Amino acid sequence: MATITSIITQDIRFPTSLELDGSDAVNVDPDYSAAYVIIRTDGGEEGHGFVFSCGRGNEIITSAIDSYAALLRGRDIDELIFDLGTASRRLVHDSQLRWLGPEKGVTQMACGALISALWDIRAKREKKPLWLLLSEMEPQEIVDVVDFTHISDALDPTRALDILVAGREGKARRIEALMANGYPAYTTSPGWLGYSDEKLVRLSREAAADGFSMIKLKVGGNIDDDRRRMALAREAVGSLPIAIDANQRWDVAEAIDWVNGLADFDPYWIEEPTSTDDILGHATIRAGVVPVRVATGEAVANRIVFKQLLQAQAIDVLQLDSTRVAGVNENIANLLLAARFNVPVCPHAGGVGLCELVQHFSFFDYAAVSGSQEGRMIEYVDHLHEHFVEPIRITNGRYAAPLSPGTGAQILSPSLEKWRFPQGEGWLEIGSRAAVTVPVVSPVGVNQ
Numbered sequence: 001m002a003t004i005t006s007i008i009t010q011d012i013r014f015p016t017s018l019e020l021d022g023s024d025a026v027n028v029d030p031d032y033s034a035a036y037v038i039i040r041t042d043g044g045e046e047g048h049g050f051v052f053s054c055g056r057g058n059e060i061i062t063s064a065i066d067s068y069a070a071l072l073r074g075r076d077i078d079e080l081i082f083d084l085g086t087a088s089r090r091l092v093h094d095s096q097l098r099w100l101g102p103e104k105g106v107t108q109m110a111c112g113a114l115i116s117a118l119w120d121i122r123a124k125r126e127k128k129p130l131w132l133l134l135s136e137m138e139p140q141e142i143v144d145v146v147d148f149t150h151i152s153d154a155l156d157p158t159r160a161l162d163i164l165v166a167g168r169e170g171k172a173r174r175i176e177a178l179m180a181n182g183y184p185a186y187t188t189s190p191g192w193l194g195y196s197d198e199k200l201v202r203l204s205r206e207a208a209a210d211g212f213s214m215i216k217l218k219v220g221g222n223i224d225d226d227r228r229r230m231a232l233a234r235e236a237v238g239s240l241p242i243a244i245d246a247n248q249r250w251d252v253a254e255a256i257d258w259v260n261g262l263a264d265f266d267p268y269w270i271e272e273p274t275s276t277d278d279i280l281g282h283a284t285i286r287a288g289v290v291p292v293r294v295a296t297g298e299a300v301a302n303r304i305v306f307k308q309l310l311q312a313q314a315i316d317v318l319q320l321d322s323t324r325v326a327g328v329n330e331n332i333a334n335l336l337l338a339a340r341f342n343v344p345v346c347p348h349a350g351g352v353g354l355c356e357l358v359q360h361f362s363f364f365d366y367a368a369v370s371g372s373q374e375g376r377m378i379e380y381v382d383h384l385h386e387h388f389v390e391p392i393r394i395t396n397g398r399y400a401a402p403l404s405p406g407t408g409a410q411i412l413s414p415s416l417e418k419w420r421f422p423q424g425e426g427w428l429e430i431g432s433r434a435a436v437t438v439p440v441v442s443p444v445g446v447n448q
């Protein structure tokens with residue numbers, strides 16, 4: 001019997017604010033960070049997981065992971081990884097820690113890091129990448145890891161099982177197709193708000209030439225700038241879809257006016273037009289910007305909010321995020337909810353490591369849940385992949401199937417060492433030049 005002997009957290013930050021990579025109307029100066037955790041057993045196994053953040057506050061998430069880790073230390077690893085439904089509930093519904101959420105924010109993300117690190121051990125044990133492990137699990141096993149608490153009015157175990165049983169039809173063929181051709185991607189790399197017009201045009205042209213299915217531009221700073229940048233991008237990519245992303249910048253009426261002000265450039269979707277918690281606001285915006293689609297999800301805290309967005313017909317595209325919710329289990333619930341409402345999932349990625357993690361959910365979705373790639377693509381951003389043991393691979397504008405056993409979370413040891421905040425060698429060189437050391441009020445807060 002092997003037990004968990006140590007759970008170590010690390011505060012890892014990268015000085016991306018120096019180049020304004022990742023800048024948008026709200027996140028004006030992110031330093032991409034990972035609250036990183038390694039679970040070790042006395043059997044020599046290791047599971048890696050992390051939560052993405054924008055810099056300051058990363059220490060709060062590592063501290064929260066430490067609090068939840070106390071619930072796992074000393075426990076039998078097989079009991080946990082072969083009953084991941086129970087393992088997840090043990091963390092998410094802890095009788096005392098639950099008060100800090102429930103099921104939202106730092107606590108939900110901290111649970112997610114640990115739950116995903118357990119999945120990493122399970123997948124490595126079975127020598128499969130996570131997506132293939134999930135795709136080859138029996139439908140009932142998948143249903144058993146989902147927490148149906150507070151979503152059973154929309155999706156109960158019977159209905160979830162029906163979706164997964166239906167997904168068995170043609171599954172082997174779809175797995176083969178994924179291995180051969182990968183999965184469509186779109187890129188946000190050209191569209192960061194801090195980039196010059198010249199860089200925007202150059203990167204947009206490159207994205208179209210590289211075979212991406214879509215590009216995405218950040219909007220919401222200034223309408224005249226947005227119209228100029230949309231015109232430049234439209235000219236650069238021709239008829240290729242262009243999505244726009246406001247990162248929750250607007251109130252409801254303003255969102256409708258602003259998006260309609262950009263309608264002549266034919267945006268494919270408007271992403272995060274307003275507060276991620278405003279379900280009815282999203283429904284109002286959706287009705288007001290037709291035919292532009294409404295997308296959200298990267299900041300949606302849990303499956304219960306996704307359920308309501310779907311019930312209220314407030315979104316056309318569901319953008320799950322790999323580290324915002326309580327790990328692999330809750331994202332399986334989100335995929336099943338999307339399938340139940342027949343809404344395509346186009347996961348959020350970027351940051352540090354989000355591409356490496358989230359690709360597994362789309363691959364699993366195609367293999368065993370929705371069985372479709374229509375209107376579906378994974379976000380791609382070209383930053384920081386070199387720090388990962390298995391970086392994503394993009395071929396002809398598509399994600400190639402990840403092949404290494406595990407969830408894809410593992411960061412190379414030298415990178416962990418160099419970018420440990422604030423004492424890693426990288427940070428000793430950067431000193432106080434990155435934004436992480438200079439507090440700035442978000443433009444959302446300025447406007448309210």
Ligand SMILES: [Mg+2]
Nearest residue numbers: 245271272298
């Ligand atoms: Mg976004």
